[in-house]
Amino acid sequence: MVADRSLNRPELLMPKIIRKLFPLAAFVAVVGAMFWATSLGTLPPAEFTFNNGTEPKSLDPAQVTGSPEGRIVRALFEGLYRPDPETLEPLPAMALTANPDEILSKDGRIYTFPLRSGAVWSDGHPVTAEDFRWSWQRLLHPETGSQYHFVLSAYVLNAAKYHAGIVDPGDPVEIELPTRSRSQQLFPRGKMLYGKLLEIERPNQSGVAIEGESNESKSKRKWIYTVEVDGAKRRFSQQPPPSQNIEKCLHLLLNFDQVGIRALHPYRLEVELKSPTPYFLYLMQFYVTVPVNRSCIEQYGYPDWIRPENIVVNGPFQIDFRRLRDRIRLKKNALYWDAASVDLQTVDALAVESSTTGLNMYLDGDVDWMPSPPSEVIPRLEGRRDYHSMSSLSIYFYRFNVTREPFDNPLVRMALSRAVDRERICKAILRAGQEPAYSLVPPVLPHYAAAKAPDYNLEAARRLLAQAGYPDGRGLRSIEILFNTSDGHRKIAEAIQQDWQRLGVDVRLRNLEWQTYLSTTRKMEYDVARAGWIGDYPDPNTFLDLFVTGGVQNETGWGNSDFDQLIDRATRESNPEKRMRILHQAEEIIMGEIPVMPLYFYVSTNLVKPYVRGFFSNSQDLHPLTNISVDKSGEKEDRRGEDGA
Known part of the structure; x- marks a missing residue:
């Protein structure tokens, strides 16, 4: 998962309550705090309030990539499994059991998940295996454009072939005709035809690509497919030549029935993998695999289906209302299958980008949970019972755009990497126990x-x-x-700028707001770009397979066939020790060529009011709202403990 926030961002602190912790003042913090105090004052407070760090880019599980979005999506939707708040082990959610003896075939490739028959959507309709099958088809469909499709496409049989639009003669295929009721919306789809692919003609013609389309995709739009449909031969193309008996289609893909995702029964879902995957259940608790409501999406389309007045969910909370650049208020979903175990009735997720303002709100009692307090105050926070710190399964790094000179030269990349004093960054700027990083994989994984x-x-x-x-x-x-707007990111960039200037290199800094930054790095319109990654599951592969050639999260232009082969071998290796050795060899390659420059391993830092129950530190910094409750019976005593910092 993309780590979008700057953990422990160093910023100036306003004087009111902060002066007990740090003696600096900042006018912008005063203004920000006044704004948020005014905003809070116009509403009755939620039972639990936390700072979510920024405005979520989207709430569509197939589209989101960052921590702020993930926190909300996990509250609204629920997949087969959810993480234990302490150990992160998969706990049954929509699935009834996580016991491999009950759900996994002897060869380790086929999972059969029994689903809860009593689970319903917030509109009262049952959540079924078909909801998962359809939602995963949507996630994998090339037009959805999900950056996280690989959570399924890398492991499920034929899922990569479906997503990439790869078909071969003899394959069963599905053809979508251009008859959509709303041309710009993928669902509901146009008229669907099904048949057997007989032949592919590949005309050597140029064409006009749509934005973001590769040359290969542009060329494929001209291809002509001969398909046997209901006993008759018909020819299709996305861009058929004029004056020929060729029908236009929007998509011609492998028939999704060939993908290893099957609804065997309304409450039995089968998933067939390409090879045994020991961490597959961890993937199944990742938010992109949650089901979404088909009728809601087909009725309203994207993005209208995620509006508070339209969205249909199956998780513990619903959206009460949303104020852009202010907050999302959640309310308990009374129809959630485990509603009796959810204590919170209302939750506010605030879009406060300034950690200074967020800290002041926490100390003023307006916020119950404040992730990532400013690093200047960390030394004064250590030892407080409301301060939580833990080594994290996450890394802060820089990407090099190897398609641009001089970063196409590994000697230049290695020179720049060796010139960075990571120890100074951790001790002088971050100051919260972060460790200098010289590898991609954090040192928190056993074996x-x-x-x-x-x-x-x-x-x-x-x-x-x-x-x-x-x-x-x-x-x-x-x-x-390039970095996304944050004082913390800027200070780190300035430190690296100074280090590189010692080599005689002229360095400029450029900051962009979060969504523009994501778009710019995705288009590779940068030289060097700040990045962060939180492991999606406790395995080295969650960091290494980001950088396979052409991977959607690669965003460096780097590729190495030996590296790719090792990553592929690791997915098929059932012996745990051999698999770890293979992944180590892959990491040796990428650290030798240094298309990415590791800088430090994150430490998760959180301020949590002592009256909050069910909040546990863990290596992925995941804190499900389902487990949190508020008990203010001893609030006065707790506040005395806080003020004694």
């Missing part, structure tokens, strides 16, 4: 030894840069570091 890149050595960096043809930086063009 795995990470492969490390060479450490900080300024003289070695100078020699490498000279070897690349840029002695003392001469002849090297100016470099731009």
